[in-house]
Amino acid sequence: MNADPDRPVPPPQDETLPSAGAMSEIVELELATEPDTAMPQPTVGRSASPPAAPAQPPAAAPPRKPNPPAGPRVAPKSTTPQTDLRIQLPNATVGKPYQASIPLTPRGSNMPSDIRDTDLTANCLQIDGVEEIGLRAELPDGRIILSGVPEQAGEHRVTITYAIKHRGHTLSPANSKTLTLTVNPDPRSLWKELEPDVSLPYPKRHTACERVTGGGVLIGASRRGRSHAHEAKFRDDEFRLCPFAIDGWHYFAVADGAGSALYSRRGAELACTTTCEDIVPHLTDCLDGAFLKHVATFAQTQDETSFKHIRNALYKSLGGVAHAAFKRIEQEAKERGCPAKDFATTLLFTLCRRFEFGWFVAAFGIGDGGVAVYRKNGGTVAISKPDSGEFAGQTRFLTMADIWANGEDILNRIDFKIVPDLTAVVAMTDGVSDPKFQTDQNFFDHAAWGRFWDDLSTGVSLNRDNERADAELLEWLNFWSVGNHDDRTIALLLP
């Protein structure tokens, strides 16, 4: 070669891929050692040594590795014919049945032109590492079938030994390849249950349930969601069931503290307790005997005058106590020296009373979740319009001052229904309505409610006399629903 150190050394002339016609130059396949399984073409050399150092057949002029050209160092591309196997094992999950039929796709590189990839086949001869994971393997032609239920999470090494054939003749008898089979952990096992810092204000128990008798039976339950448990946070939900000395009236409330608000758990609590306490005086005032007469009249006639009386009384009472709750929260916020929005919460409450002709059910709502009157034989009706924002997850809160600016808006949050009978009045936070109803539309749908009631009945004996109904309700709230790990609260009246 040129000895002049200043001129770059050109690559050797014969450093080219063998051309189609020059079959005699083809060498270096990782081949079988048995002569009878070698390729039919006579000029193919053989190698019994490991792939790293293929033997040179004496007759042909082998492609030599070129001298590195001057300039940037770039590794020369190999011209040695080689085979490889494309194979991919789909991921698995602990506890989830795994069934995969995995094709083995052989590929050749730098092959003579009469050896096409499509003519290559591969067979797995042996597979190691799957039994430890809990899987079984079958090894039919051209593929691997794995099945079973994996037990161990992790990135597991699986080694296979395989042979590659060209049109039935073994090209390469025993190669091995190490693969990774990723087994995802069982999501349920990843959820942690952590305790919030003991120094935090407004501690709250993770669960609550209650049953109140007298007239209709009220039951309620509330449970910290898996998200909050995982993040060592408190339950933000709350509920209250109010027994009244004044016969006939029933009241219950649910509230959902805003996730981003620091003291929303306290906001939810204050919202429930304040409305429950403050409604009492109204029962002998605007909701007195005169009011009851208006309800009775309206039940018969649906007349405008009665309607207006009822509506105004509800505005004064329900609107009044909701506003009182807002004020109470403002006061607490001031005492703590932080903005009211740190106590942001939704609030849904309902006031119900039995009449001779049926039931009167009124409700007030701010935020998501909902209140409905469920009637098994038909005519289920939702009596709160959930506030929904531009994208789900955004809702209105009791502490938003603009809610209180306009009487019309407040009035729109109040509704009532008179029904001849009912199976239950139910209030729930979105921790229950999201997994069980998914959309607002379903919350208004009688058939969806039927399914919900059946679901609820699998866990709770929903009759007045069941003294364990509240404990059963709390247990039912522990249901598993992928993607739904919010605090869950539900309260209901059984007539």
Next chain:
Amino acid sequence: MRRLPIYLLLDTSGSMRGEPIESLKVGLQAMVSSLRQDPQALESVHVSVITFDRDVKTLVPLTALEEFQLPPFDTPDSGPTHLGMALEALCQRVDREIVKTTSDVKGDWKPMLFVMTDGSPSDKMKYKEMIPEVRRRNFAMIVACAAGSKAKKEELVPLADHVVSLDTMDSSTFSGFFKWVSDTVSAGSSSQGVSAKQPLPPPPQEVHLVV
């Protein structure tokens, strides 16, 4: 069950050849493994990987974390860095893949975008043209990472909500960066639905917050 889509736009241009691209792969794999330990991420996170050098390739279309596998990929010897084209491809994919909320379909959470480059876009006009298009796609967060000494952080500022820089492109730096990406995604998956802009988790020492 709502998805949290994560888009990763990764520079695979010639300058990444060798240790940088290998470190990138290790970091990516570590990120995926870490996210797989988070129960909320495992339920909702979907990942897409788009690489760009001279060409733009969707290496992995939006895929559930449970099923996600990183295929092999490499860099060409040399050539331009077509970040502008990559952003264009990203917008097309987002338009095709993201599910919007309607009255009877629960759509995706707002997606997140992480862009990593070790240089500067070669297709500057396209890049400038695409920035408003990307911003219009309603990402919950856009993070741009300027990796190594040749990366131009200032050019990334108009694109991203947060720009971070990495001094080197070795494996511990990339691992640190991707662990931080994983923490950010985890925080995103647990604060789903909270309307306030989520704060960034604190970055490791190898990751410098520029903006």
